[in-house]
Amino acid sequence: MKIAIASGKGGTGKTLISTNLTKYLSEKRSVILADIDVEEPNTNLFIKGKPINTTKQFRMVPQWYKDKCILCGECQANCKFNAIMQMIDVINVFEELCHGCYACSGLCPTTALPMVEYPTGETVEYQSDSLVLIESRLNIGEEQAVPLINKTHKIVDEKYENREIKIYDSPPGTSCPVIAATEDVDFVILVTEPTAFGLNDLKLAVETMRFLDKEFAVIINRYGMGNDDVEKYCQQENIDLIAKIPFDVEIAKYYSKGELIYNKLDSFKNSLKEIENYLNRIIKN
């Protein structure tokens, strides 16, 4: 079972829930947590595992060979991303803009633009008791999250297929990285907070998940602050509310020190139990 922890708004508690839920579930089951919020992965601040494997990650970009080039302009004319440009007698590749579609390389009549590997980030696998944590991190300045997210999915699928529960700590928002993170999962948990911002961005995330035809449900974090508009919205839209995690300064204190909370606060543990019960029901169905 693949479960993505996502949100419209950032900072609602995706990592709080991913880390504590996986650690809690891993006491009884075989679990893997994949941090695919590759622009700012942070689960390993909370789950202190031993690194067991590191993979350098690449994407493919064209490289120009001057001697073969006849300056015909085909590459520039066919690039949809303005990533390749003829500057008088030089072909310049903007690697940061390239989406690796191979159009320039394939259409070049003199094979002057072979595709080569361009470093994009790295994936580290950690072991923490029975739990495996896999975390991918984009290089500084690298703009494209999607290729690295897809490669991380691939490692999980190939090496950790047998894990009963796979949890994916996803990027926030509704753009390409979120689509790449969630499109192949079985279930999405949307984490929100009971504020006007939380509601607005939840609506966007719900719209996205419905477009992707995903099954999903909602967790309200920091319950007790703000207002009850998120709850009303979920009722109106017939969206399951899995748990309400109380707005509690103790949670914030532990979290700010990089500590897990699942075994420290009863109210929080109750919320995790509610999530576990809900997941048990959907796994059975």
Place this chain on the structure above:
Amino acid sequence: MKIALTSTGKEWSSEIDARFGRTEFIFVYDEEADSVEIIDNSAVKNEAHGAGSATAQKMYEIKPDVLITGNGPGETAAKALQKLEMKIFVDAHNLTIKEAYEKYKKGELKQL
């Protein structure tokens, strides 16, 4: 001399567009011919990324001697423009095309 200015409109009274990559129009004044050519750059709105290099490509077609703009080209555009032998003047935003051109003639614009 051929002068290109990033512009929000098609008139001498239009304001300079502070942005290079995402400028609405490129206003091209040919001093010798005393003629104006307007290049519509609004299609760049649909580009999520790569506006800088897309507009820079247009500069290779126009081949101006001088570019007058606002904030100045971003990192990608600056890299893309380096092969053009073109003087770049910046900080002309909040001026009209006419005012910016006159300031340039008086040598009052900041050169990059």
